[in-house]
Amino acid sequence: MLTLVTEEISIMEIIHVSAECYPMAKAGGLGDVVGALPKYQNELGHVAKVVMPMYRTKFLYQNEWELVHEGGQALGSEWFKYSVIKEKTNKLGFDLYLVDINGKLDRERIYGYEDDTERFIAFQLAVCDWIGRWQHRPDVIHCHDHHTGLIPFMARHAYAFRYQLGNVPTVFTIHNGEYQGQFGWDKYYYLPAYDTWNWGLLDWNDAINPMASAIKCAWKVTTVSPSYMDELKHSANGLQNLFEYEKGKCQGIINGIDTEVWNPQTDGFIAKNYDTEAVTPGKEKNKKELAAQFGLDPEKPLITFIGRLVGEKAADLLPDAISQSIYQYQGKANFLILGSGEPEIEHQLDAMKNRFKGYFNAYIGYNEGLSHLLYAGSDFLLMPSRVEPCGLNQLYALRYGTVPVVRNIGGLKDTVVDFGDQGGFGIKMEQSSVGDIAYSVGRAIDLYSNKRDLYAAMRGRMMTIDHGWDMSAKQYLQVYESLQPKQ
Numbered sequence: 322m323l324t325l326v327t328e329e330i331s332i333m334e335i336i337h338v339s340a341e342c343y344p345m346a347k348a349g350g351l352g353d354v355v356g357a358l359p360k361y362q363n364e365l366g367h368v369a370k371v372v373m374p375m376y377r378t379k380f381l382y383q384n385e386w387e388l389v390h391e392g393g394q395a396l397g398s399e400w401f402k403y404s405v406i407k408e409k410t411n412k413l414g415f416d417l418y419l420v421d422i423n424g425k426l427d428r429e430r431i432y433g434y435e436d437d438t439e440r441f442i443a444f445q446l447a448v449c450d451w452i453g454r455w456q457h458r459p460d461v462i463h464c465h466d467h468h469t470g471l472i473p474f475m476a477r478h479a480y481a482f483r484y485q486l487g488n489v490p491t492v493f494t495i496h497n498g499e500y501q502g503q504f505g506w507d508k509y510y511y512l513p514a515y516d517t518w519n520w521g522l523l524d525w526n527d528a529i530n531p532m533a534s535a536i537k538c539a540w541k542v543t544t545v546s547p548s549y550m551d552e553l554k555h556s557a558n559g560l561q562n563l564f565e566y567e568k569g570k571c572q573g574i575i576n577g578i579d580t581e582v583w584n585p586q587t588d589g590f591i592a593k594n595y596d597t598e599a600v601t602p603g604k605e606k607n608k609k610e611l612a613a614q615f616g617l618d619p620e621k622p623l624i625t626f627i628g629r630l631v632g633e634k635a636a637d638l639l640p641d642a643i644s645q646s647i648y649q650y651q652g653k654a655n656f657l658i659l660g661s662g663e664p665e666i667e668h669q670l671d672a673m674k675n676r677f678k679g680y681f682n683a684y685i686g687y688n689e690g691l692s693h694l695l696y697a698g699s700d701f702l703l704m705p706s707r708v709e710p711c712g713l714n715q716l717y718a719l720r721y722g723t724v725p726v727v728r729n730i731g732g733l734k735d736t737v738v739d740f741g742d743q744g745g746f747g748i749k750m751e752q753s754s755v756g757d758i759a760y761s762v763g764r765a766i767d768l769y770s771n772k773r774d775l776y777a778a779m780r781g782r783m784m785t786i787d788h789g790w791d792m793s794a795k796q797y798l799q800v801y802e803s804l805q806p807k808q
């Protein structure tokens with residue numbers, strides 16, 4: 322055990338296990354969180370590290386690595402070799418370890434392959450084997466989302482790991498309960514041997530469900546906002562009863578944002594840097610840049626959407642809601658979308674580009690730099706999500722002086738106050754519906770065109786709200802501390 326007891330704090334060693342970590346690999350908010358939280362935990366005096374798969378991304382080739390371990394594991398009847406490499410310079414503010422497994426993890430993309438189940442089981446086997454061979458034990462293994470959801474079970478119950486890892490506390494954080502990684506029992510042989518009477522710890526509805534297993538087996542379960550934690554007891558893609566049953570070990574901790582990466586004063590991706598004093602000219606310049614790139618009118622309010630084009634984000638409602646808003650408000654606002662996802666939604670948005678030339682445009686794809694420019698150059702950011710565990714976009718929007726237009730749900734409920742309420746700074750809608758979105762667009766246009774003073778005051782206020790990681794990083798540390806053996 323590496324725990325060193327100083328006068329004030331007992332230093333903990335935390336190993337985060339995740340499929341994503343910015344800037345090595347990011348598909349969404351999970352990458353942002355795992356790329357930031359460990360840095361802040363280190364700043365608080367602890368030793369936080371990240372281990373993730375070695376995809377073939379730009380970051381891999383642009384940095385220097387050293388080999389720290391080589392090993393092997395059985396995945397069913399297949400024996401695979403793995404190696405673990407570590408980034409040499411600690412440039413991210415934490416040690417980043419990558420697990421390489423030839424034929425499984427050596428791919429360009431993170432997800433979306435037919436053999437994702439096998440890929441991530443192999444990754445989890447390698448991680449357990451590697452950590453189990455350390456000279457000491459970490460104080461916590463912190464797993465993120467279903468790709469790492471079998472680790473709490475494996476650590477405690479697999480013959481191969483339980484003697485080394487059975488007493489190491491595991492924390493499981495749910496960034497998105499919709500995706501659970503379930504697969505059929507016909508693939509049971511990929512898992513390491515365990516006492517078969519424990520099969521129920523893997524099962525949910527006659528399938529092996531990594532997310533359900535993690536909720537059952539992790540020592541503590543967290544999700545990324547208190548409201549989402551409550552909602553999961555009623556709506557969790559089939560796991561509601563499990564959340565109700567396990568509520569005693571569940572806790573909601575709101576995400577923070579990396580204020581070094583997301584800072585309009587220093588952001589290298591945007592056309593002009595600005596602070597609260599220079600917000601109006603700063604945002605105008607960034608909006609002009611966007612308007613020029615996308616053929617829009619910089620005089621009109623710019624309403625944008627950034628994110629995965631999936632039902633959970635209510636992206637399927639965007640084509641109708643935007644068309645209706647353009648007609649209903651006689652083209653008084655411009656719309657811009659950055660996202661990728663379901664082909665049908667991508668296709669519809671693409672088709673709208675010509676129909677609403679000068680009023681609407683879309684960039685279908687993933688573009689990190691452009692997302693920063695959108696946060697900086699937009700006046701409003703739309704998030705009509707059906708489900709939103711925390712949401713980071715609205716927090717970035719606030720920091721860049723962009724008014725969030727959000728559904729009153731999950732983390733959006735916890736972080737945005739409607740401008741109609743005392744001290745408010747956003748626009749909230751109750752339902753994910755075309756009507757609610759169009760109505761909220763109307764409120765946004767009215768605020769922008771007729772309530773300029775209020776709009777300016779809101780902007781100043783929201784940019785100074787502290788959504789940094791300090792508070793939340795401390796809450797996670799309290800969780801870990803509560804799991805340590807009593808001295």
Ligand SMILES: Nc1ncnc2c1ncn2[C@@H]1O[C@H](COP(=O)(O)OP(=O)(O)O[C@H]2O[C@H](CO)[C@@H](O)[C@H](O)[C@H]2O)[C@@H](O)[C@H]1O
Pocket residue numbers: 348349350351353354496497545576627628629659660661686687688689692709710711712713714732
């Ligand atoms: N096409 C694109 N181009 C560039 N950047 C893009 C992009 N599409 C998305 N992004 C970026 O990806 C991130 C999305 O983060 P969110 O937290 O809003 O959603 P996500 O659903 O991925 O995360 C899940 O996990 C996070 C983290 O816990 C929770 O906040 C959230 O509610 C939950 O659904 C932001 O940084 C955004 O800018």
